Amino acid sequence: MSEQNKPSQAVNEFNQVMKPVSLWADAWKRLRRNRMALVSLWIVLFYFAVCLFAPLLTKAGILLDSNEQIIQHASIRPSFKPAGELVIEKMEKRIATIEETLAERGEQVAPAATFSFDFGAAPGTESATESPPAVDGFALDFGGSGADTSSSDPLVRELKFQKEDLETMKREIASNPLHKRVYILGTDDLGRDMLARIIYGGRISLAIGVVGTLTAALVGIIYGALAGYIGGMLDNLMMRFVDIMFGLPYMLIVIIIMAMVGEAARGNFVVLFIAIALVSWLTIARVVRGQVISLKNAEFVEAARSMGANTSRILFRHLLPNTMGVIVVYATLLMPSFIMNESFLSYLGLGVSAPAASWGTLVSEGVRAMELQPWQLLAPAITMTIFLFCMNFLGDGVRDALDPQSKNRT
Amino acid sequence: MARYIIRRILGLIPTMLVIITVSFFMIRLAPGGPFAREREVPEAILQNLLKRYHMDEPLPTQYFRYLGDVLRWDFGPSYRYRDLTVNEIIDNALPVSVGLGVTALVLAVVSGISVGIISALKQNKWQDYTAESIAVIGISVPLFVVGPLLQLFFGMKLKILPIGQWITVHGLKAVILPAITLSFPYFAYIARLSRASILETLRSDYVRTARAKGLPERTVIWKHVLKGSLLPVVTYLGPAFSGIIVGSTVVETTFMVPGLGRPFVQAALNRDYTLIMAEVIVYSLILVVMNLVVDILYGFLDPRISYK
Numbered sequence: 001m002s003e004q005n006k007p008s009q010a011v012n013e014f015n016q017v018m019k020p021v022s023l024w025a026d027a028w029k030r031l032r033r034n035r036m037a038l039v040s041l042w043i044v045l046f047y048f049a050v051c052l053f054a055p056l057l058t059k060a061g062i063l064l065d066s067n068e069q070i071i072q073h074a075s076i077r078p079s080f081k082p083a084g085e086l087v088i089e090k091m092e093k094r095i096a097t098i099e100e101t102l103a104e105r106g107e108q109v110a111p112a113a114t115f116s117f118d119f120g121a122a123p124g125t126e127s128a129t130e131s132p133p134a135v136d137g138f139a140l141d142f143g144g145s146g147a148d149t150s151s152s153d154p155l156v157r158e159l160k161f162q163k164e165d166l167e168t169m170k171r172e173i174a175s176n177p178l179h180k181r182v183y184i185l186g187t188d189d190l191g192r193d194m195l196a197r198i199i200y201g202g203r204i205s206l207a208i209g210v211v212g213t214l215t216a217a218l219v220g221i222i223y224g225a226l227a228g229y230i231g232g233m234l235d236n237l238m239m240r241f242v243d244i245m246f247g248l249p250y251m252l253i254v255i256i257i258m259a260m261v262g263e264a265a266r267g268n269f270v271v272l273f274i275a276i277a278l279v280s281w282l283t284i285a286r287v288v289r290g291q292v293i294s295l296k297n298a299e300f301v302e303a304a305r306s307m308g309a310n311t312s313r314i315l316f317r318h319l320l321p322n323t324m325g326v327i328v329v330y331a332t333l334l335m336p337s338f339i340m341n342e343s344f345l346s347y348l349g350l351g352v353s354a355p356a357a358s359w360g361t362l363v364s365e366g367v368r369a370m371e372l373q374p375w376q377l378l379a380p381a382i383t384m385t386i387f388l389f390c391m392n393f394l395g396d397g398v399r400d401a402l403d404p405q406s407k408n409r410t
Numbered sequence: 411m412a413r414y415i416i417r418r419i420l421g422l423i424p425t426m427l428v429i430i431t432v433s434f435f436m437i438r439l440a441p442g443g444p445f446a447r448e449r450e451v452p453e454a455i456l457q458n459l460l461k462r463y464h465m466d467e468p469l470p471t472q473y474f475r476y477l478g479d480v481l482r483w484d485f486g487p488s489y490r491y492r493d494l495t496v497n498e499i500i501d502n503a504l505p506v507s508v509g510l511g512v513t514a515l516v517l518a519v520v521s522g523i524s525v526g527i528i529s530a531l532k533q534n535k536w537q538d539y540t541a542e543s544i545a546v547i548g549i550s551v552p553l554f555v556v557g558p559l560l561q562l563f564f565g566m567k568l569k570i571l572p573i574g575q576w577i578t579v580h581g582l583k584a585v586i587l588p589a590i591t592l593s594f595p596y597f598a599y600i601a602r603l604s605r606a607s608i609l610e611t612l613r614s615d616y617v618r619t620a621r622a623k624g625l626p627e628r629t630v631i632w633k634h635v636l637k638g639s640l641l642p643v644v645t646y647l648g649p650a651f652s653g654i655i656v657g658s659t660v661v662e663t664t665f666m667v668p669g670l671g672r673p674f675v676q677a678a679l680n681r682d683y684t685l686i687m688a689e690v691i692v693y694s695l696i697l698v699v700m701n702l703v704v705d706i707l708y709g710f711l712d713p714r715i716s717y718k
Binding site for chain 1: 425428549552553660674686689
């Protein structure tokens with residue numbers, strides 16, 4: 001410790017030049033020793049990098065467009081195989097199920113003549129003569145070829161369509177480059193690539209996290225610093241206000257705000273930022289106020305004041321830099337809560353609106369499909385959880401690094 | 411003590427007044443009334459509607475009329491559900507939400523403290539690390555991920571618990587999954603909190619004294635350590651309950667529980683003013699009362715705090 005107080009060219013007892021260590025360098029050293037926090041830091045940086053460069057990745061052809069819908073590729077399970085094979089696999093499975101059901105039914109009811117007729121006719125004559133040539137990827141056609149089928153049984157009709165589609169797919173698979181795509185996280189029920197949707201959703205979620213944190217920190221710092229520095233009646237009044245705000249069920253207020261602004265404005269993220277940031281600055285304001293109060297009578301502040309520094313200089317040059325440590329700690333812990341709150345609103349249908357989709361939107365869409373296509377829930381849920389997990393670990397690590405005395409506290 | 415409690419109860423009045431006032435004017439100033447729908451309502455009918463709901467009066471008159479109604483626990487008719495008053499909606503939903511919330515809170519406290527004790531006593535052993543990991547996961551995983559995952563696993567794969575609806579349909583089994591989901595983050599936080607607090611208490615002088623005078627370890631833990639280390643947990647109960655109330659909107663939506671949460675979200679989407687107001691008032695009331703109970707409880711647990 002004592003070395004730090006000497007002039008910058010300090011020399012220790014072995015005649016080595018000592019470099020003074022700043023708070024940040026010191027904290028970084030400590031953070032680097034915390035393996036979990038470091039891993040978390042890298043993962044968080046990776047998330048940010050991928051989300052930041054997502055449009056470039058799309059342009060380079062590595063990542064698919066998150067809004068491109070290919071109906072044929074709807075609800076494909078996650079796999080490294082090309083989409084065409086998976087679609088064929090799915091169709092064959094479906095055909096097998098239908099045939100099985102029909103066969104069972106055929107045994108229960110007396111085997112009807114129309115059934116056997118349909119069985120024979122569907123794959124042979126119909127698809128050979130009637131099936132339309134593949135029109136850029138859309139194979140589901142409900143009119144045309146089905147109209148002249150005599151059977152009224154929807155299963156029989158579906159079987160016919162499925163078989164036709166299967167034929168088309170098999171013909172197309174080699175020629176159509178669309179079917180060579182690989183969806184490692186599967187697709188949603190409109191045939192959009194889940195990976196691309198998650199990454200583009202991450203852009204929105206992270207943006208809200210970052211901008212919200214910055215806004216909340218800014219408001220909290222200014223409010224807290226003013227209240228703490230001026231003190232007296234004003235401080236009392238300002239903090240009473242914070243107390244009342246704390247007593248409010250604040251997520252409910254955000255819900256009301258989001259309901260108030262209506263569907264049209266909800267697409268605009270600014271409203272969402274403001275709504276969440278409006279109620280998130282309270283903790284930072286309290287913490288900064290406490291720090292400022294404890295520091296404002298310190299010797300270095302008195303020295304500055306005696307040299308004629310004005311209020312704003314003392315606040316911004318002397319007091320606030322000394323509270324940065326605490327602010328950074330709270331900001332890192334604030335960000336996951338922002339992302340969580342935004343997803344919470346999106347989950348309730350009060351957050352970002354389509355076509356934009358945050359992680360919360362993806363999860364809520366996934367919940368609707370979870371019984372048959374669990375990956376649509378699991379992929380965004382796990383992505384989001386990993387990020388929040390790392391942010392929380394990083395936040396804890398940063399706190400321990402900046403304030404070693406807090407070690408082993410919660 | 412009695413005077414303190416009375417003063418605190420009186421102190422609730424301004425808080426509630428602020429909440430009612432702020433939400434009243436916020437909602438009234440919002441663009442788009444409850445009768446603004448896709449289909450235009452003829453002018454004469456609109457006038458009649460406004461009259462029926464007293465919305466043609468000047469704002470201050472409306473405000474004081476509303477205050478008077480609220481004092482009589484009368485929230486007026488719902489703007490959306492023609493055949494229901496807001497009171498009917500609230501009165502049916504309130505017991506469900508409070509029941510679920512309290513169950514979740516009790517679950518969180520009991521399991522959180524137990525895990526906290528275990529990991530504090532087995533510090534830096536595998537039990538501790540497991541508990542710590544579960545706790546961080548609990549804090550990081552959003553409720554709306556936990557809920558559906560539990561539904562998927564216990565409801566759809568194992569088929570041992572119902573995935574939706576309430577006691578009237580499934581009996582008490584219906585409470586298990588929603589309560590676990592709702593309590594999960596608070597369980598995690600309480601576990602961390604009590605672990606840290608117990609570790610600190612274990613090092614304190616009076617625990618050393620208790621051990622030195624030869625008390626059996628069990629007595630030391632249960633009578634001395636636990637009592638001293640539970641204060642932070644009690645302090646956390648206030649924020650925890652407010653979080654549980656907010657979380658219940660998601661959990662009730664996910665598990666189709668007929669509580670306050672779903673009507674609240676629906677009312678917010680529909681701009682059903684009277685229902686939103688009533689929900690905010692009821693939620694805030696639960697919250698403030700809960701905070702009061704926690705403060706009083708605190709006084710009983712910590713003899714160092716004196717009330718003036």
